[in-house]
Amino acid sequence: MNVGTAHSExxxxxxxxxxxxxxxxxxxxxxxxxxxxxxxxxxxxxxxWTLTNLIHNLCMYLLLHTVKGTPFETPDQGKARLLxxxxxxxxxxxxxxSRKFLTITPIVLVHICSAITRPVLVFEEESSxxxxxxxxxxxxxxxxxxxxxxxxRQDGCVCFGFAGSSMSFMTAALPGTAAR
Amino acid sequence: xxxxxxxxxxDGDVCQRVKNGLNLEKNGVLKSxxxxxxxxxxxxCQPEEEEVHAASHHDSQYNRPFLESFEETxxxxxxxxxxxxGILTIFGYLRxxxxxxxxxxxxxAREKEEQRDFVPLYQDFENFYTRNLYMRIRDNWNRPICSxxxxxxxxxxRTSRDYNWTFEYTGRVVLDVINLGSYNYLGFxxxxxxxxxxxxxITMKYGVGVASTRQEIGNLDRHEELEKLVxxxxxxxSAMVFGMGFATNSMNIPALTGKGCLILSDELNHASxxxxxxxxxxxxxVFKHNNMQSLEKLLRDAIVHGQPRTHRxxxxxxxxxxxxxxxxxxxxxxxxxxxxKKRYRAYLYLDEAHSIGALGSRxxxxxxxxxxxxxxxxxxxxxxxxxxxxxxxxxxxxxELIEYLRSHSHSAVYxxxxxxxxxEQIITSMKCIMGEDxxxxxxxxxxxxxxxxxxxxxxxxxxGFIIYGNEDSPVVPMxxxxxxxxxxxxxEMLKRNIGVVVVGFPATPIIESRARFCIxxxxxxxxxxxxxxxxxxxxxxxxxxxxxxRIQPSxxxxxxxxxxxxxxx
Numbered sequence: 001m002n003v004g005t006a007h008s009e010x011x012x013x014x015x016x017x018x019x020x021x022x023x024x025x026x027x028x029x030x031x032x033x034x035x036x037x038x039x040x041x042x043x044x045x046x047x048x049w050t051l052t053n054l055i056h057n058l059c060m061y062l063l064l065h066t067v068k069g070t071p072f073e074t075p076d077q078g079k080a081r082l083l084x085x086x087x088x089x090x091x092x093x094x095x096x097x098s099r100k101f102l103t104i105t106p107i108v109l110v111h112i113c114s115a116i117t118r119p120v121l122v123f124e125e126e127s128s129x130x131x132x133x134x135x136x137x138x139x140x141x142x143x144x145x146x147x148x149x150x151x152x153r154q155d156g157c158v159c160f161g162f163a164g165s166s167m168s169f170m171t172a173a174l175p176g177t178a179a180r
Numbered sequence: 181x182x183x184x185x186x187x188x189x190x191d192g193d194v195c196q197r198v199k200n201g202l203n204l205e206k207n208g209v210l211k212s213x214x215x216x217x218x219x220x221x222x223x224x225c226q227p228e229e230e231e232v233h234a235a236s237h238h239d240s241q242y243n244r245p246f247l248e249s250f251e252e253t254x255x256x257x258x259x260x261x262x263x264x265x266g267i268l269t270i271f272g273y274l275r276x277x278x279x280x281x282x283x284x285x286x287x288x289a290r291e292k293e294e295q296r297d298f299v300p301l302y303q304d305f306e307n308f309y310t311r312n313l314y315m316r317i318r319d320n321w322n323r324p325i326c327s328x329x330x331x332x333x334x335x336x337x338r339t340s341r342d343y344n345w346t347f348e349y350t351g352r353v354v355l356d357v358i359n360l361g362s363y364n365y366l367g368f369x370x371x372x373x374x375x376x377x378x379x380x381x382i383t384m385k386y387g388v389g390v391a392s393t394r395q396e397i398g399n400l401d402r403h404e405e406l407e408k409l410v411x412x413x414x415x416x417x418s419a420m421v422f423g424m425g426f427a428t429n430s431m432n433i434p435a436l437t438g439k440g441c442l443i444l445s446d447e448l449n450h451a452s453x454x455x456x457x458x459x460x461x462x463x464x465x466v467f468k469h470n471n472m473q474s475l476e477k478l479l480r481d482a483i484v485h486g487q488p489r490t491h492r493x494x495x496x497x498x499x500x501x502x503x504x505x506x507x508x509x510x511x512x513x514x515x516x517x518x519x520x521k522k523r524y525r526a527y528l529y530l531d532e533a534h535s536i537g538a539l540g541s542r543x544x545x546x547x548x549x550x551x552x553x554x555x556x557x558x559x560x561x562x563x564x565x566x567x568x569x570x571x572x573x574x575x576x577x578x579x580e581l582i583e584y585l586r587s588h589s590h591s592a593v594y595x596x597x598x599x600x601x602x603x604e605q606i607i608t609s610m611k612c613i614m615g616e617d618x619x620x621x622x623x624x625x626x627x628x629x630x631x632x633x634x635x636x637x638x639x640x641x642x643x644g645f646i647i648y649g650n651e652d653s654p655v656v657p658m659x660x661x662x663x664x665x666x667x668x669x670x671x672e673m674l675k676r677n678i679g680v681v682v683v684g685f686p687a688t689p690i691i692e693s694r695a696r697f698c699i700x701x702x703x704x705x706x707x708x709x710x711x712x713x714x715x716x717x718x719x720x721x722x723x724x725x726x727x728x729x730r731i732q733p734s735x736x737x738x739x740x741x742x743x744x745x746x747x748x749x
Contacts, residue, residue, distance in 0.1 A: 012685065012686040019690050019691055020253050020258050021253065021255050021262065021691070044608050066304075069303070069305045071305060
């Protein structure tokens with residue numbers, strides 16, 4: 001379809017993320033992935049959220065930051081062949097709406113993930129003798145007794161996934177390095 | 181055919197009265213025009229729609245309502261379209277994987293085994309789209325025809341046993357396919373009649389080709405006559421013709437501008453204009469499609485700040501626009517562009533490839549459509565491919581400009597001049613349109629095209645399809661959106677004996693794939709009715725009737741009627 005048609009838009013890939021309904025489709029896609037993973041019978045909800053987070057980050061990393069070039073020929077004589085999709089977006093202009101949206105989504109996702117799986121962060125004083133016997137409040141409002149701590153540590157390790165957070169920070173930090 | 185009441189006079193007269201009405205009482209009639217433009221949409225438009233029409237203080241420049249609409253994509257359709265492309269991409273990767281591991285036979289060009297260590301000749305990823313999307317529906321394009329592509333055309337039937345990688349001809353011919361794809365606006369694509377006869381006669385006398393450039397021995401007396409005729413047709417001082425329409429743009433813009441000049445070109449300009457602008461070496465700035473605020477802002481910035489680093493004033497500012505944009509079906513806002521050009525002292529280059537012969541009460545193009553003076557446009561460019569049934573292009577304007585181009589244009593110096601039968605075809609068809617051959621065929625055809633356009637667009641809108649563009653443009657893009665529907669629409673229409681052109685990504689934005697109909701004066705009402713009923717049937721089958729607004733047949737009257745009443749007050 002590209003052959004013989006005349007267009008002044010050199011690289012249509014630059015406009016894809018700005019088109020109507022793309023952001024909504026992206027969110028719905030994450031939702032669909034989550035629902036599919038939820039149907040795995042032996043996975044608990046925190047594990048499913050973790051998997052959603054990880055698979056989403058992996059897919060986005062591959063699609064936006066690994067695959068280079070365009071799936072069609074462009075009339076720019078190959079300038080876009082060395083650029084990943086992230087670099088091609090909006091012709092390299094930084095901090096456009098789409099870039100901000102795609103930066104924020106993995107961060108939001110990892111926060112939701114953490115919220116579901118009760119992380120190990122606490123803000124309360126541990127040294128007070130009155131508190132220590134009853135349990136420690138964590139920032140999400142629950143109390144942590146010795147029994148829960150062991151269970152949470154198990155979940156927390158899986159979820160607060162070093163991998164997950166590092167992925168999200170990588171995708172968020174790459175804009176700085178990929179500026180051209 | 182048109183739903184005009186019996187009392188309404190012909191188009192020209194109404195426009196005159198409107199113009200006079202505006203001169204008499206600017207504020208009163210302006211308000212009523214403004215109101216009439218606002219009333220009509222409020223009755224049957226959804227808020228999320230983009231209905232663009234001539235509003236605000238520019239009403240006085242338009243002698244008829246400027247109705248363009250680009251209805252927004254429904255959100256569900258957009259999401260499903262992305263899903264469609266996503267599924268196609270996943271399957272594309274799967275098939276590539278199978279081909280790589282030799283599970284599936286690979287049909288595309290590959291390098292030889294011996295050359296494996298060389299620098300790669302083919303970039304695999306760049307072919308991804310062609311291999312996995314285009315090849316699946318390739319039978320909708322490049323269909324071989326075996327008759328003249330007039331209102332009806334004969335196609336060679338072909339089948340494919342390996343999913344469109346190779347085609348075989350069954351030997352049968354599909355006869356009388358209604359042709360909605362050719363740019364045959366005035367119906368001059370015919371092989372009988374006065375044009376064909378005179379072209380045949382001239383071929384006997386002058387030969388088939390000229391084999392030389394204009395500046396050497398390729399300048400025939402027929403060329404000179406054609407140029408005088410073109411200048412007379414357009415109402416300008418002088419014109420020059422070239423053998424190729426694309427080359428007219430790409431070779432002449434470099435002769436007009438150079439380094440230190442600024443070209444302001446529309447977002448959706450044709451590749452020939454873009455190529456010409458790039459070859460010239462000028463700075464190019466792009467303004468939003470048909471958006472006069474964007475253009476004015478660019479003009480003001482350019483004049484205030486000058487050239488990028490030195491801040492010297494620009495040597496020349498050239499605004500490049502087209503008459504009709506064939507992908508969108510929109511018409512340029514010429515009165516406003518000319519107003520801006522005069523105010524900021526820029527030059528205007530108008531490419532009338534699709535609008536010459538197709539617009540205007542006398543067929544003289546977009547300048548005639550708006551009732552403006554052709555001397556206001558500095559460079560008038562057009563092609564003879566669409567409305568005249570020939571090939572080639574022209575540039576027209578002041579005498580000094582054309583004389584300059586005769587010696588400085590690349591086409592004039594290096595390219596072969598137009599061949600004699602083509603010249604004769606243009607001369608005969610142009611005389612026909614102007615009425616100089618003694619008949620009224622040309623005049624009738626121009627009027628028939630306008631009627632066909634209005635009728636076709638109105639009926640499609642009533643059926644509920646989303647149509648882009650201006651109400652008067654003979655190019656009718658109908659939105660399909662989803663990639664699967666592109667192939668399905670083309671094939672279903674062909675099954676029912678109608679030939680259409682479908683376009684998809686990357687020639688259009690990713691979600692806006694469309695079928696583009698080109699109305700011709702050669703289409704009779706029966707053909708159009710048949711086409712419309714088939715389109716409606718296929719539209720129901722494929723669920724293409726996306727439009728959220730429903731027009732009642734009675735309300736689809738153009739604004740002229742309402743304005744008429746106001747003036748009577």
